Amino acid sequence: MEPENDCDWKPKLGMIFDSEQCAYEFYNTYGGRMGFSIRRDYCKKDKFTNQLIHRLLVCNKEGFRKVDKRDPLSKNSRAETRTGCEARLYIKLHDGTGKYVVTDFKEKHNHDLVSPECAHMLPSQRKISATQAIQLDLEAQSGLRLGQSFELMGREAGGRQCLDNEEQITNMFWADAQMIMDYAQFGDVVTFDTTYKLNKEHRPFASYVGFNYHRETVIFGAALLYDETAESFVWLFENFLEAMSRKAPKTLFIDQDVAMAKAIPIVMPDTSHRLCTWHLMQNALKHVNCLFQDKEVKGVLDKFFFHILISFYDMYGSCSSTIAHSRF
Incomplete structure (x- = not known):
C-alpha cells in the first residue's frame, strides 16, 4: 500500500486523459502499485463515427462468474476468482476537447490485495517485449520450459533482482x-x-x-x-x-x-x-x-x-x- 498523501499516481475525479488507452495504462499502473489487476468492461461508441464515448475500467474481481449450463456435471471446475468487487474507474468523452474525463472513481476493494513482490504476476501486469517473445519462442523450441526461460533471462541480467515487474533489465x-x-x-x-x-x-x-x-x-x-x-x-x-x-x-x-x-x-x-x-x-x-x-x-x-x-x-x-x- 502506498502513502495516502501521494496523489500523483492515484486516480481522482476530473482527471483528463488524451485517449482511452492512456486512461487504461494509468489505471493499470495504479493497480500494479496497489496490488490488483484491471480489465476493460462496459463501453459505448458513437453509431456513426465509432468513436468511444464512455469506458468503464474495473477490478479483475468485479462481478461473479455465470453458471456454465453446458457442463453441469463438471467435477473439476475452476476456482472462483471474482468477488463482486466494485472498485472502478469511469471515463467519458468531453465533446469540447476530444479528451476523456474521469467522472466516477471507486477506490475500495472487497478482497485482499497482492503484495508488491507478486504484483507483476497479475493478469494485466504481465507484459514482455517483442524481443523477449522471440527469445522465449527460440528457447521453447530448444526444449526449455517457460519457468526455465525466465530464470535464464534473470541470470543474463545479473540475477532476478536486476529485473523489474515486467521482466525488464533495471540495474x-x-x-x-x-x-x-x-x-x-x-x-x-x-x-x-x-x-x-x-x-x-x-x-x-x-x-x-x-x-x-x-x-x-x-x-x-x-x-x-x-x-x-x-x-x-x-x-x-x-x-x-x-x-x-x-x-x-x-x-x-x-x-x-x-x-x-x-x-x-x-x-x-x-x-x-x-x-x-x-x-x-x-x-x-x-x-x-x-x-x-x-x-x-x-x-x-x-x-x-x-x-x-x-x-x-x-x-x-x-x-x-x-x-x-x-x-x-
Missing part, C-alpha cells in the same frame, strides 16, 4: 579483468559520476574513473541504472566491492546527489566522499556569481580550484590519497 554493472587490475593499482581515489549520458529510456549511465601513474584516465567499472535512488546506489556499490575483492576506495569524488551520499556510508563506511572540482565551481557560480564579474577575484578562484590541485599532484606524484584528503 546492470560490469567490470572486465583489466579494470579490476587497474583498480588494484590505482583505486585509492575514485570519481563516481552518473551525469555522463542518458539513453532514450532516460536511464543514467554511471562510471568509476581514476588516474594512473602517467595521469591518464582509467576506468574501473561502469553501470546502467534504473533510477538514482539510494537503493540503486547501495546495490551498485555492493556489486562494485564484490568485483574488486571487497577493497573500498579511500576517497570517492561524487556530485551533489543526496541519494548517492546516503548510500556511501552504508556500503563503504570508511570511505571519505568529496565533491569534485566541477561541482564546487558550479556552487560558486550559483551562490557568488557576482564576484566572478571581477576578473581579479575570478583569477584567484580559478587558481584556488585548479592550479593548487595541479601543484599538489606534481609535488606528490602518484600518492593520490594525499591529494584527495587535502582540504581546499
Whole structure:
C-alpha cells in the first residue's frame, strides 16, 4: 500500500486523459502499485463515427462468474476468482476537447490485495517485449520450459533482482579483468559520476574513473541504472566491492546527489566522499556569481580550484590519497 498523501499516481475525479488507452495504462499502473489487476468492461461508441464515448475500467474481481449450463456435471471446475468487487474507474468523452474525463472513481476493494513482490504476476501486469517473445519462442523450441526461460533471462541480467515487474533489465554493472587490475593499482581515489549520458529510456549511465601513474584516465567499472535512488546506489556499490575483492576506495569524488551520499556510508563506511572540482565551481557560480564579474577575484578562484590541485599532484606524484584528503 502506498502513502495516502501521494496523489500523483492515484486516480481522482476530473482527471483528463488524451485517449482511452492512456486512461487504461494509468489505471493499470495504479493497480500494479496497489496490488490488483484491471480489465476493460462496459463501453459505448458513437453509431456513426465509432468513436468511444464512455469506458468503464474495473477490478479483475468485479462481478461473479455465470453458471456454465453446458457442463453441469463438471467435477473439476475452476476456482472462483471474482468477488463482486466494485472498485472502478469511469471515463467519458468531453465533446469540447476530444479528451476523456474521469467522472466516477471507486477506490475500495472487497478482497485482499497482492503484495508488491507478486504484483507483476497479475493478469494485466504481465507484459514482455517483442524481443523477449522471440527469445522465449527460440528457447521453447530448444526444449526449455517457460519457468526455465525466465530464470535464464534473470541470470543474463545479473540475477532476478536486476529485473523489474515486467521482466525488464533495471540495474546492470560490469567490470572486465583489466579494470579490476587497474583498480588494484590505482583505486585509492575514485570519481563516481552518473551525469555522463542518458539513453532514450532516460536511464543514467554511471562510471568509476581514476588516474594512473602517467595521469591518464582509467576506468574501473561502469553501470546502467534504473533510477538514482539510494537503493540503486547501495546495490551498485555492493556489486562494485564484490568485483574488486571487497577493497573500498579511500576517497570517492561524487556530485551533489543526496541519494548517492546516503548510500556511501552504508556500503563503504570508511570511505571519505568529496565533491569534485566541477561541482564546487558550479556552487560558486550559483551562490557568488557576482564576484566572478571581477576578473581579479575570478583569477584567484580559478587558481584556488585548479592550479593548487595541479601543484599538489606534481609535488606528490602518484600518492593520490594525499591529494584527495587535502582540504581546499
